[in-house]
Amino acid sequence: MRKRVFGRLFFVPNQTRNMEKSIRRVLPRSFLGRSLLIVLFPLLITQGIALELFYGNFLQVVSRRLSDSVTSEIVLSLNALERLKQPEDKQWFVEQARQNLQLVETWHGGARLRRFGSTHVLGPMDEDLARALQTSISYPFFVNWRQNPRTVKISIQLPDGVLDVDAPRKRLDMGQLWLFVAWTLGSTVLLSVIASLFMRQQVKAIRLLARAAEQFGLGRDTGPIRPVGAQEVRKAAVAFNRMQERIFRFVSQRMGVLAGVSHDLRTPLTRLRLSLAMLPQSGALQAEDIRQDVEDMVGDVVEMEHMIESYLAFARGEGAETVTQVELPTFLEDVVAAARRAGVRVEAIDVPPDLKVPMRPDAMRRTFANLLDNARRHDACVRLKAYLAGRNVCVLVDDDGPGIQPERRALVLRAFESGRSSGTGLGLTIARDIARAHGGELTLEDSPFGGLRVRVILPL
Template identity: 40%
Template sequence: MAPLRPFRLLKRLAPRDLMARSLLIIVIPLVLLQIITAYVFFDRHWDIVSRRLNTAVASEIGMVVRILRTYPREDVQEWAFSVARITQGLVFDFRPGARLPEIPPSQSDPIERALSRRLGGYVPHPFVIDGRPGAANLVVHMQTTGGVLSVEVSKERLFTESIFLFVFWMASSSIVLFGVAAIFMRNQVRPLLRLARAADAFGKGREAPDLKVAGATEVRQAARAFIAMRDRIRRQIDQRTAMLAGVSHDLRTPLTRMKLQLALLDGVDGVDDLRADVAEMERMVDAYLDFARGAGTETAAETELGALLHDVVERHRRSGGAVALTVPRPIVLPLKRQAFERCVGNIIGNAVRHATRVEVHATARPDHAQILVDDDGPGIPAAQREDVFKAFQRLETSRNLKTGGMGLGLTIARDLVRGMGGEIALLDSPLGGLRVRLLLPL
């Protein structure tokens, strides 16, 4: 496998959600700025301050050493030691005849290394520095002609704590700024999440609470556009439902009168054929209305899938269909009960009509429920499986509604399933016929 390009690797490692990406956009420049500022400041500040402090201490030590070298009397030595201790905080000690102790130079203590570099220009004698790890002072031993001259120096004179204060305030301010940015971004992302949840619920045909318009101008504009779109769709559904109710009433009224008149003509030749025509017209009207009505204005409610499937299967069993049902465990999900019963009824009815054996199996997945309807019938060729979802598309070319139907069963089924946020597909069945797979979001 070829190695990933750098930008593809960064894209894969980048977070997916908007808030994390927005915070990353804020944090990366902030961290880079802090690193660059800290590096530049520390490099110059540490070097300048350390050089000046160590130069001052080294010059003071060098001054005392040169005084003693020029005036090697004992009274001058006591005077110089006393002045250095009182005015400069340097504690001198002289050991006549002593030899310079063997102390290896430290490679890790920056204070000791900085002082060592400065002493070389001010002290004319060989010297070693005893850093004393953990101690508050260090000792400089110098080999003079008469013995070893030692001076004890406080480490506080050789470095400043302002660097650590700078690091503390820099880190603290960064944390505070990051917290403020996180709170601000969360408040900006929250309206987007509410809008996404409302759109998802509305797309699945579920009742969602009213969306609160909040957030930035662009987010408010998107929320208002969604609310306007949702209201227009609801008005269209209500208008279509009202229109269909009127159409249903107008069509059924003359059919009812015709049925009453035919009942008065019992025994007349041709009445039975007219009755069959009227019944056929009723079935056609019902099919047209079911197709046009779709999911209607029914509200989704929490439903136990196994019990609902059992009711539908039992109706087909009473009609003589051989239908087996398997639901391993209870599955509860939001459904439009009447719409789902109509959908599954159409699918199982098609299977019973064309096959001798039908099996229904329902399972729950992490994010959706799956319903499989298998039969041992002739099936549908793969090239024609998409065509059967088209309205009034019939594979059986005769006009006999008992064998071919109206060509609306699968059309209505897919319309209802998609109205609940699901999907329907036609596959090959292990029984040798057709498999209808329904996926419904949990």
Template identity: 40%
Template sequence: MTQIGSWLKRLAPQGLLGRSLLIIVMPLVVLQLVSAYVFYGSHWETVAKRLAKGLAGDIGSIIESMRAFPGEDERTIILSIAANRMELDTRFLPGAILPNQPRDAASGLLDRALAEAMDERVQRPYRIDTESLEREVVIRVQLSDGMLEVFAPKKRLFSSTTYVFILWMIGTAMLLFGIATVFMRNQVRSVRKLALAADRFGKGQDVADFKPEGAREVRQAAQAFNLMRSRIQRQIQQRTEMLAGVSHDLRTPLTRMKLQLAIMGDVEGRAELDEDVAEMERMVEGYLAFARGEGSEQPEAVDLPALVDEVVARFRRQGAVIDLHHEGEIVMPLRPDSLARALGNLIGNAIRYAGHVWVRVGCRQNAAEVLIDDDGPGIPPDRREEVFKAFTRLEVSRNPGTGGVGLGLTIARDIVRTHGGDVLLEDSPLGGLRARVRLPL
């Protein structure tokens, strides 16, 4: 049962439109099959038997009339009446004998109905040929003095209502299927718009023109999405405004402290105080940069390899050794300044703790990837998620004298996730650490 269930799941449509149409179509198909079976088993077969009995009865009447009036002139009149009144082309072959061979078993509904009718109404040796002629059935009946050959039109054995019923059944089914497809497509379109709006918002793109539409439940979901978007945007705005004030409040006393130190001149302990003030400034700037983010920057079409080239060139001018390779142009909506900052943090970390850095840009599985490999000491696998937490520094595996406040990786992942992607840390084939940046196309 488990294998059958998985097999059916693979065959079932994956989209909402396909599954909805399947829910509509399957009962319709079952209804059509049941209707066809009932029609074939009752009406069609009954009508076919009655038409076959009518034809066999006409043949039996001709035979009985020929027995009652055996003269040649009377036979001619009887055959003429059969042609004019019964639509039967009859011929009498004196002395002819049916082939001495077994009668073929009736295969189709027509053959079975006609054979039963001939056995009931004629009760003489006969042969039925329904295949030699396209529009006529040939019936040969053995008489005592010869053989009667009857050419009957096939339309006498078929009811036109059969084809009309089938055409109406198929036609109405196709019409209902078409109407259902149109309505379901309209309903699914609203769901797709909601999914697209959520995806765009998750990537940090503007979705101000999104309007709820569709069924009541879909509109409720869309309204909930709009409320969620408004709350998140309001929270980001409030955070930015608050941090702007915090920035001013913190920088003012630091500036006064720097002025006081400058006025003090060369006194004992001034160098240590200068370092403490500079460290405080770096910490404040790092914290504000992490909390503020780059939310005000609007996405634009950017060539990712060109952006990576600019970031790498900046580090090369500072003397860093970086091997860069990319697969060609990859244009996608990005916030260039914030993404350049995220890549700068990742490449800067690799340069700080390694002697050589390799950067690769390409497309993998519907996503753009930037791979940053180094030959440094790396990070233990069980602590790779920990380094993304704010103000976290791995003093055991990283040089504690290199500076920083433990926000570089946190800011990088935050920026990449606002683009709908993610930053992952893995083992590098070069012996150090690999930072994998994935951005959905």
């Protein structure tokens, strides 16, 4: 894979490309998810580093010192018990250890240990105590952390019995670990909720801006949007409102100019048509000789008016009409009825009942009128069918005419290209532009009846 950077080509390995795709699949797709990830990911890393510093340094150092302290007292007890031979002396020392060392020692003469080693709990104190005992004494031992939640029972196998030492758990356990873990998790959850609430408001403002831009692109005037959210989003909303105002002002000026041009062009044509109509039909001008010429000139005037109307419709773009909810069955029946009066042969129309579509009625009427008029010029029979396709409505206009070759379909959708044989060359172009202005599309395909199929897609 090659990538151009600052005018130079660099080869990007496929492994890097695959890694980028994998990262994109893992990352959230929404702006809200990515924003939360940007906030929470450094937070989790910071909390993890702090936990490692506390757990790996301070906690372990303190735990080792506490374990060494308890182990040294146990070693002192073992040495004293080995030197004291009389049972009453040993009992005296046990009482002294309980009172002064906070160690409850119990001597079991002739007993034997069945388990060795240590049970495990959360934190480093179990490993540190076992390591300190193993280093300081040469006798087998067993450390039970789970027998009593307040004490740790240490059993040591001596040659003539077992010494049980109950040490207070608070002398070995680091309670701050639970507090630190709870603070880490709690603060992460709290900050996540706060960040989610704040980011949701910012994303809401961006969504409102995106929706307004989408509606404006479809030609639906929803009015100016209220600037909300962060300062940058507010500036974008204000800029969008100004852009919308400038575009509306430009369209209004353009429509005014077009109206003036239409008036200026229609006036001489009307005078010419009136003059032709007032020519004398009898007398010295030989009415029979000029009648055919007059009819031809009238036909030329009508064709010029039709061409001017097509040019103005193409330049106007039908953008000033308001979008309304239209019942598609009734709308298409009216279009078909008008087309039949103009000489179009429409055999069938198949539309689901109670289907409403948001559209500009006059603009869409012009679209279907152009499509049906094309079929009339080719003396083709037309069939209409409409159906739902997801969140869109698809209208099919099929005919049995000569059709259009696949390689010419993209060409005839261009302005003034389809009229080389007949017409103005703007019918299909206007129809496609109107469909796109509604947020839809117009495509040309092969019809199952042998002619051309025009597929008009409109969003709901």
